[in-house]
Amino acid sequence: MLATSAVQAAITVSDSRGEHQLTATPQRVVVLNWDLAEQVLELDVQPIGVPNIPGYQEWVVQPAMPDGVADIGTRTEPNLEKIAELKPDLILAASPQKDLIPRLEALAPVLYYETYNQSLNSAEAAIDNFRKLAIVFDKAALAEQKLSAMSERFSALKAQLHQAYNGQPPRVVAMRFANQTSVYLYSQNSTTNYALTQLGLTPAMPLPATEWGIVQKRLMDLQKAGDSYVLYFKPFHEEKQLQRSVIWNAMPFVRAGHVNSVASVWNYGGAMSIRYIAEAMADSLLAIAPNPPAVKQDGQD
Known part of the structure; x- marks a missing residue:
């Protein structure tokens, strides 16, 4: 179940697989790919877990990764036990983690966003996913x-x-x-x-x-x-x-x-x-x- 700070109505959100229902705006999100970590940080949402934070700090740089975010392993092999310990109410996954979705769904609801694919214009996909994630976190205006x-x-x-x-x-x-x-x-x-x-x-x-x-x-x-x-x-x-x-x-x-x-x-x-x-x-x-x-x-x- 999604953690809530107040009683809220269910919300309809979408990812690269279609529409989903969430019981409330997520408060504790684990993000398994750097592009999605960047997206949520730009929406003023601090994830509780992100993979390979030293690598993110060297290669991605902007936006800066805040202190206190847990490092959950690598993007291709995230530490599922550590993710479970963080008690997320939402997990965000991308194509490198696609095969893990069934196992991740045993831990928390999963939303999957595909940005990099030969059939996609990656910039247009990134912008579209940014808007979709903004709905998830009630940040559309931002x-x-x-x-x-x-x-x-x-x-x-x-x-x-x-x-x-x-x-x-x-x-x-x-x-x-x-x-x-x-x-x-x-x-x-x-x-x-x-x-x-x-x-x-x-x-x-x-x-x-x-x-x-x-x-x-x-x-x-x-x-x-x-x-x-x-x-x-x-x-x-x-x-x-x-x-x-x-x-x-x-x-x-x-x-x-x-x-x-x-x-x-x-x-x-x-x-x-x-x-x-x-x-x-x-x-x-x-x-x-x-x-x-x-x-x-x-x-x-």
């Missing part, structure tokens, strides 16, 4: 406020980039390093690609949709980017070694000074991650623009 602010932020950043690049926004390759010899490029259904288009930018090496919105390529394949702008997301722990790579330094975009790192943001996250991705990429591009702004953008409204 969700719409944040989505509206995100749209306004996109417009402001687009205008800044247009000016900084003298009316000719650059073609961009957004990527992560797998290691010093291979990279992950973002495909057309990724949240990163969506953020690029919201900034008025064009992917320099467009790729078809994939499950997670990424395609692994050899480092040498980046030659096809020519002198387009290349942005690589942190963390990348071999960055110093890369700067000494003959192959890397021979790339046309490196020779042209058209490359920069991007602050750590989560490219497989929820709705607000799209804003953070856009802000981080815009900051990176503005720093190497032909006509950079006088004051560095701080990512604030």
